[in-house]
Amino acid sequence: MSEPVFEIKNISYTYKDKLEHTPALKNINLKIDKGDFVALVGPNGSGKTTLIKLILGALKPQQGEIYINGRNYQKYDAGQEIGYVSQKSNSFAKGFPASVSEVIMSGLTRQKGLFKKFKKKDRERLDEVLRLLDIEHLKDKNISSLSGGQTQRVFIARALINDPSILVLDEPTVGIDNKHVKEFYEVLLKLKERSVTILLVTHDIGVVVDHANEVACLNEHLHFHGTNHEFKNLGEAELSKIYGFPLQLVSHDHDRECCG
Template sequence: MSEAIFELKNISYTYKDKLEHTPALKNINLKIDKGDFVALVGPNGSGKTTLIKLILGVMKLQKGEIYIKGDNHQKYASWQEIGYVSQKSNSFAKGFPASVSEVILSGLTKQKGLFKRFSRKDKKRLEEVLELLDIQDLKDKNISSLSGGQTQRVFIARALINRPSILVLDEPTVGIDNQHVKEFYDVLLKLKKQSVTILLVTHDIGVVVDHANEVACLNGHLHFHGTNHEFKNLGEAELSKIYGFPLQLVSHDHDRECCV
């Protein structure tokens, strides 16, 4: 029997302000097992980032329950097992006075604590992730001097340096050129072979469904959760109904473009 890494039960969330209440998530039930590579897809404003923030405890639950490895997420203590890359990484890096190496090594803070010296083993691991993301030439540069794509790869490396067993990525390929996007997905497939559980939020469904083994399609409600093969077989009318506008799913593996 597969081990459940994330289990979400009846999750609902509403954004509240003085003038109106805006439902973002409605009765979401989702289970992600160990070693799964799950693509979370859906249109802008569909609740994908909200759901990620609830899972990671960045936002407080309003209704429902979330379990991580069987523990209620409020009691979950092993957060160092989870690597996270936010879609806000690029904006965070602007004007930040640190080198690429320092930013990546900061990913070990939860494990080592603040103000601890980095060991020879830590620095060897730094070299490994620099090579994995093909950014060895950037290690001494200031993070604020990098392009958007370079910065995003640095924050992916930061998420990987702690050897996480779970990887959560929110639009990680924004600003990365096509060649490095391909290399990025190759890295994810290597990690999947090492039984890393991956939850990836993306708009680029034409690419991700050729790599993820499962797809969860969110637009307020969870409209679909199944294998990538089942998702590819959804009809154009059904996809367009989920997204709220005409959509055609096209696989990049067949040298065609995805219309979104």
């Protein structure tokens, strides 16, 4: 069996202050194989933000390790192996004086350093991700002139410019209308067809469970990790126990909603 692209082993994290210790994550284990599209879901306050910070290196695990392609990423510079799109991307773009190409190419800064000239292969990679995200026609547009859905594609392209091992998306549909949410998931499915490995973090278990091939449900512990089909077949009592309040998945044609 091949190594998983991304693996979390026995991760725990507790926030400490003078008065109390607040556990955020307890003994989290998660494996993601190449080409998987995994939705990490859970209620607000479930530890998703803490886990994102650990994955990105903003926090150091108090217990456990994180591996990328079989290597402990804390022991080498693996930053460019993780492509990250923040939920704040759209708000950041408003009024920002840069073209789409400039924003995407800024994703190479960590790899190349500041003030380094881009080479022919960098320009070729730019054209490649523009085609992949169907935004070639936006190449010279100012980022602040785009719609929310277009802006999200630009920041995905920026995250992919380094050809990372895994693409991590944090609440990516915040602030995007329903039409563009549908288009966004179509983009992710296209990326999955190209064997891009995706971890999408969200508190909303609505449409996402119909598109991801695996679902992991976090609420301090990792309560569930399996196929989207297995997740949809969880009973109301099981879901409510995981989330800590009454919850069910309600089907409406091809879409599903999270209803408390």
